[in-house]
Amino acid sequence: MSLTDFFVNLLSFFPGEVVVLFLSMVPIVELRGALPVALLYYRYSIPKAYILSVVGNMIPIPFLLRFFPDVERYLRRYPRWERFFNWLFSRTRRRAEGKIERYEKLGLMVFVAIPLPITGAWTGTVVAYLFGIDFSSSLLYIFLGVLIAGVIVLTISLSGILYGAVGIALLVVAAYAAGILGGKNTHR
Numbered sequence: 001m002s003l004t005d006f007f008v009n010l011l012s013f014f015p016g017e018v019v020v021l022f023l024s025m026v027p028i029v030e031l032r033g034a035l036p037v038a039l040l041y042y043r044y045s046i047p048k049a050y051i052l053s054v055v056g057n058m059i060p061i062p063f064l065l066r067f068f069p070d071v072e073r074y075l076r077r078y079p080r081w082e083r084f085f086n087w088l089f090s091r092t093r094r095r096a097e098g099k100i101e102r103y104e105k106l107g108l109m110v111f112v113a114i115p116l117p118i119t120g121a122w123t124g125t126v127v128a129y130l131f132g133i134d135f136s137s138s139l140l141y142i143f144l145g146v147l148i149a150g151v152i153v154l155t156i157s158l159s160g161i162l163y164g165a166v167g168i169a170l171l172v173v174a175a176y177a178a179g180i181l182g183g184k185n186t187h188r
Contacts, residue, residue: 016042017052024056027122031057031150032115036157046158050150057121057146064125065135072129092130104133105141112145115152121145 014022020042023034031053038049075081103110108131112124121142128138 016044020044020049020052021056021059024053025060028117028120030120030122031146032117032120032153035150035153039154039157046154050154053153054146054150058143061121061125061142062139064122065128065138068125068129088126089130092127104131105137108133108138109141109145109148112142113148113152115149115156120149 016038020034020038023029023037024031026033034056035049035053038044038052039046042049044052072085076085108124108128111119111127112121113119124142124145125138128142133141
């Protein structure tokens with residue numbers, strides 16, 4: 001049995017709604033992978049596919065926001081994890097310095113909204129924690145980012161990769177122009 005056969009059999013074992021919700025909860029896959037599966041594999045209607053994917057993507061986020069500090073404190077007792085967190089936090093702060101601090105909530109939303117493998121609700125949760133954005137604001141802006149990412153992924157899934165890529169490019173250019181993701185900080 002090939003790996004493809006294994007996954008197709010696994011997908012047919014569970015109801016489609018459960019598979020889409022589960023895929024949406026998985027880091028890296030998130031809504032970006034679940035929404036096309038819902039539309040193209042299960043042939044769900046646009047509203048059903050969108051809602052299942054957004055809900056699934058958001059299910060773990062309140063728990064991650066609440067328990068990440070506790071998990072980090074626990075894992076830091078081990079030298080390898082201590083080094084990992086020091087590296088991760090240092091790198092993230094360096095890359096986002098000035099932008100997240102200045103545009104913290106809007107920057108978080110745009111970061112989550114861009115449907116690339118290293119962005120999304122899970123990574124947005126870590127960014128929110130690192131920059132001390134409060135729980136309710138983090139949850140709201142991550143949710144808004146997931147909604148926007150859903151529209152972009154829906155556009156890609158329905159109209160093809162070219163139009164979706166143009167949509168992502170326009171969002172990235174707009175974010176750079178606003179100074180959220182990079183570029184020179186003209187207000188200092």
